[in-house]
Amino acid sequence: MDEHVRQQYPRYRNHFLPRTRAGAVATVLFMLVFACAQPPIVFLVANRIEPLVFGLPFLYMYLLALYVALIAILIWAQRRGV
Amino acid sequence: MEPWVIATGLIFAYLLVTIVLGIVANRRLAVDLEDFLLYGRRAGFIVLYLTVVATYHSAFAFLGSGGFFYTHGIGFWDAGTWTVLVGAITYVLGSRIWALGKAFDYITPADMLADFYESEAVRVLVAIVSVVFTILYIQVQAQGLGYIINVASDGRISFELGTLILLVVAAAYLMAGGLRAVYWTDVVQGVWMYIAVWVGALVVAFKVFGGPIELWTAVREQRPDLLSLPGPEGFFTPGMWFGLMVVLSFGIVFQPHMMIRYYTAASAKTIKWLGATTPIFLMTLFIPAALVGLGGAVALPDLDIPDRVFPELLFRYAPAWLTGVILAGATAAAMSTLDSILHSNMTVLTRDVYQRYIAKEASTRHYILVGRLIIGALLVVGYVLSVRTFEFLVVLVALSGAGALQLMPGIVGICFPTRFLFTRSGIIAGIAVGLVTLYLTLVVAPHPLGLHGGVWSVLANFVAVGGVSAFTKPPSVATVARIHGTVERFVYGETS
Numbered sequence: 001m002d003e004h005v006r007q008q009y010p011r012y013r014n015h016f017l018p019r020t021r022a023g024a025v026a027t028v029l030f031m032l033v034f035a036c037a038q039p040p041i042v043f044l045v046a047n048r049i050e051p052l053v054f055g056l057p058f059l060y061m062y063l064l065a066l067y068v069a070l071i072a073i074l075i076w077a078q079r080r081g082v
Numbered sequence: 083m084e085p086w087v088i089a090t091g092l093i094f095a096y097l098l099v100t101i102v103l104g105i106v107a108n109r110r111l112a113v114d115l116e117d118f119l120l121y122g123r124r125a126g127f128i129v130l131y132l133t134v135v136a137t138y139h140s141a142f143a144f145l146g147s148g149g150f151f152y153t154h155g156i157g158f159w160d161a162g163t164w165t166v167l168v169g170a171i172t173y174v175l176g177s178r179i180w181a182l183g184k185a186f187d188y189i190t191p192a193d194m195l196a197d198f199y200e201s202e203a204v205r206v207l208v209a210i211v212s213v214v215f216t217i218l219y220i221q222v223q224a225q226g227l228g229y230i231i232n233v234a235s236d237g238r239i240s241f242e243l244g245t246l247i248l249l250v251v252a253a254a255y256l257m258a259g260g261l262r263a264v265y266w267t268d269v270v271q272g273v274w275m276y277i278a279v280w281v282g283a284l285v286v287a288f289k290v291f292g293g294p295i296e297l298w299t300a301v302r303e304q305r306p307d308l309l310s311l312p313g314p315e316g317f318f319t320p321g322m323w324f325g326l327m328v329v330l331s332f333g334i335v336f337q338p339h340m341m342i343r344y345y346t347a348a349s350a351k352t353i354k355w356l357g358a359t360t361p362i363f364l365m366t367l368f369i370p371a372a373l374v375g376l377g378g379a380v381a382l383p384d385l386d387i388p389d390r391v392f393p394e395l396l397f398r399y400a401p402a403w404l405t406g407v408i409l410a411g412a413t414a415a416a417m418s419t420l421d422s423i424l425h426s427n428m429t430v431l432t433r434d435v436y437q438r439y440i441a442k443e444a445s446t447r448h449y450i451l452v453g454r455l456i457i458g459a460l461l462v463v464g465y466v467l468s469v470r471t472f473e474f475l476v477v478l479v480a481l482s483g484a485g486a487l488q489l490m491p492g493i494v495g496i497c498f499p500t501r502f503l504f505t506r507s508g509i510i511a512g513i514a515v516g517l518v519t520l521y522l523t524l525v526v527a528p529h530p531l532g533l534h535g536g537v538w539s540v541l542a543n544f545v546a547v548g549g550v551s552a553f554t555k556p557p558s559v560a561t562v563a564r565i566h567g568t569v570e571r572f573v574y575g576e577t578s
Contacts, residue, residue, distance in 0.1 A: 010563045012499040039320030055295040067162040074358040
């Protein structure tokens with residue numbers, strides 16, 4: 001596309017980057033916690049049965065804790081109007 | 083009374099409830115296409131919540147997930163990641179889709195893509211992808227229904243007859259009440275399936291092992307291979323873990339029956355709360371599924387068909403009346419997905435094909451009648467696909483899970499304004515390249531380098547969209563300003 005044609009299009013700030021502090025906190029936290037539930041971290045850190053947590057395997061409880069944290073972040077984001 | 087009489091009777095009682103709801107919904111139906119197809123865009127939080135979760139979770143969640151835990155072990159707890167991601171996608175992307183639907187009266191996914199990319203070819207292609215890759219789900223759900231009623235009746239009602247009865251009931255209440263009937267029945271179905279899975283799993287855990295903790299202890303002692311990755315058969319490798327997360331979150335959300343639900347929300351607040359809280363239901367349904375699958379692997383180690391672990395455990399260890407209630411819950415899980423897919427396919431065919439190319443200026447009554455006729459035709463197609471085996475379907479079913487993923491670049495290009503614009507040629511090329519890649523990486527050479535074929539296909543799609551878009555004509559300034567401007571104002575307000 002020619003530059004003079006491109007100039008005619010409206011310009012918006014990047015929608016992939018949060019614009020508020022609460023938005024940035026929610027996004028970074030969500031991505032960090034989500035990364036902990038993905039390879040390689042989950043395979044390297046959490047792929048074991050012991051130590052048991054409340055009698056349940058470590059991997060199961062590790063993931064459950066992450067899932068609860070992710071849901072909490074989403075609810076916090078909604079309550080903060082992100 | 084014999085157990086099969088109680089189990090079958092409870093399933094038919096449940097079917098009667100859905101028919102009554104369909105009749106009541108019919109009485110509330112206005113002669114309005116938006117009312118018939120989109121619930122008048124006024125679905126509140128509770129109704130929308132339960133229809134979304136009931137639609138997302140199908141017969142697979144009830145029967146297949148237990149089978150997956152049974153065979154592959156704790157790796158299926160990966161399901162939590164994709165269900166949480168569905169919530170985040172709904173929160174971020176679903177709310178934008180809702181805003182655009184409300185602003186420009188979109189009814190189908192193709193409406194939105196065709197409007198932004200200014201292309202009827204995009205509309206047709208998206209409609210084809212929407213229908214082809216979800217009509218196969220009718221087959222999967224209908225087969226699940228036939229199996230459930232066959233098991234509940236102890237073989238007295240054949241698989242074929244069971245499939246037909248349940249398909250006819252779903253089609254009947256959909257024809258009567260449109261999306262309102264689907265939503266109302268989904269409310270009942272969502273609650274029923276959730277309670278049924280939890281109660282069934284806990285009954286099995288207490289009857290067989292003495293409690294959930296004791297169940298986990300027995301699994302740890304007798305089948306420790308089920309409690310670590312990648313599982314006994316090496317299925318849950320890092321690439322498969324990541325790939326399933328992508329395919330079963332984005333791939334499901336972009337299917338028309340899910341996207342249409344975003345359009346129906348009453349407000350932005352409704353859909354954001356939906357995104358924030360749906361993972362609670364979606365994720366926690368896999369907790370009892372783990373009890374069923376892992377407990378079943380210890381209690382019934384030699385099952386030929388692992389997907390049958392839940393009914394097998396129930397018939398052996400649960401009272402007949404409870405087995406009936408729970409199998410009715412399994413029926414609810416399958417029917418809530420089946421009716422939604424029937425509805426979305428009817429909507430796409432009525433709106434994107436019939437109204438656009440065959441009868442542009444007909445009355446609302448006419449379109450509703452055509453929609454009902456299309457449901458009848460889909461019922462016939464669904465039944466034939468369910469009771470007969472077609473070789474080509476084996477391939478299509480393998481592709482279907484990731485088919486809707488091919489709409490991802492087009493939707494992201496609309497909902498996230500950037501300076502680099504995707505073009506109609508780019509979107510068409512991307513979908514074509516994505517589908518070819520999907521075939522190659524799922525059927526010809528499955529999962530290259532251990533990464534799920536769906537991920538390869540969407541990567542190839544994005545590369546093709548970007549490459550072709552760089553050299554072809556973007557949407558007009560007016561369209562970009564209108565649609566991206568709406569997204570900007572919705573997300574950041576007038577002053578940004």
